[in-house]
Amino acid sequence: MPFYLSAAIAFIYGTVVGSFLNVCIWRMPRDQSIIRPPSHCPNCDGKLRAWELIPLFSYLLLGRKCARCGAPISWRYFGVELLTGLFYIALVYYYGWRLEFFTFALFGSALIAAFFVDLEHWIIPDQLNIFGIVVGVAHDLAALALIEVGHPEAVFFKPVLTIPVPFTTASFPMLQSIVGIVICGAIFYAIAVFGELAFKKEAMGGGDIKLAAAIGANLPISLALLSFFVAVALGSVIGIAWMLVMRAMRREFKSYVPFGPMMVTGAFVVIFLGSRIISAYMGYMMPR
Numbered sequence: 001m002p003f004y005l006s007a008a009i010a011f012i013y014g015t016v017v018g019s020f021l022n023v024c025i026w027r028m029p030r031d032q033s034i035i036r037p038p039s040h041c042p043n044c045d046g047k048l049r050a051w052e053l054i055p056l057f058s059y060l061l062l063g064r065k066c067a068r069c070g071a072p073i074s075w076r077y078f079g080v081e082l083l084t085g086l087f088y089i090a091l092v093y094y095y096g097w098r099l100e101f102f103t104f105a106l107f108g109s110a111l112i113a114a115f116f117v118d119l120e121h122w123i124i125p126d127q128l129n130i131f132g133i134v135v136g137v138a139h140d141l142a143a144l145a146l147i148e149v150g151h152p153e154a155v156f157f158k159p160v161l162t163i164p165v166p167f168t169t170a171s172f173p174m175l176q177s178i179v180g181i182v183i184c185g186a187i188f189y190a191i192a193v194f195g196e197l198a199f200k201k202e203a204m205g206g207g208d209i210k211l212a213a214a215i216g217a218n219l220p221i222s223l224a225l226l227s228f229f230v231a232v233a234l235g236s237v238i239g240i241a242w243m244l245v246m247r248a249m250r251r252e253f254k255s256y257v258p259f260g261p262m263m264v265t266g267a268f269v270v271i272f273l274g275s276r277i278i279s280a281y282m283g284y285m286m287p288r
């Protein structure tokens with residue numbers, strides 16, 4: 001299939017998913033069902049008609065406001081649809097139509113929703129993290145099945161790790177996702193416990209711990225850890241810049257910057273550049 005055709009299919013698919021993500025971003029932090037009722041204007045409760053549900057186009061056709069009551073529609077609706085469409089194009093570019101296109105499309109979509117919900121409400125809905133964990137485990141099982149039926153080329157990341165038993169020559173196989181969930185969850189849980197002891201306040205929320213587990217479920221462990229380093233680096237830079245800007249403007253500032261959006265950004269960086277960063281680093285450490 002020529003790339004422009006793959007890109008077009010991926011983009012349309014992404015904008016439709018993005019449209020659904022907008023529903024999740026609005027409803028999940030408000031504890032509303034994401035299935036019922038059908039899409040409606042949050043201001044006048046008017047049910048959206050078919051032509052008002054077309055990703056990207058409806059927003060432009062409606063002139064950024066509700067057709068009935070005229071309430072403005074947030075730029076986020078357009079932004080999330082466009083972002084998800086572009087993300088899916090990048091996925092098909094990097095991974096082709098391999099298994100990882102589909103699992104990263106699902107997991108990455110949950111990440112996009114988590115990003116916007118955490119930014120606004122400072123929470124990451126459990127549904128998103130649980131969905132991410134399920135997708136990660138499902139990837140490994142589907143990968144095993146594809147390899148079993150003779151299609152190893154359809155899988156980018158290997159699903160099984162061989163874990164050595166310390167002090168022996170024995171080893172046992174384990175699903176990559178399970179190892180990632182346990183290790184990443186444990187690291188963030190430890191940070192939360194020690195952070196609370198050190199600072200006498202919540203340093204890491206439960207949502208961040210579950211998000212770490214979900215990232216661990218979907219990325220090989222080295223890439224998952226790399227994504228956390230990217231998140232911390234990004235958090236430091238943005239935190240300091242924010243502080244300087246607020247100080248320069250002589251404004252009071254909230255010292256709390258949610259960490260979830262940093263973790264999401266770290267995961268996206270690693271989904272596309274992680275393997276390159278690691279091989280560049282290894283090449284640097286061990287020059288030929």
Ligand SMILES: [Zn+2]
Nearest residue numbers: 041044066069
């Ligand atoms: Zn309305």
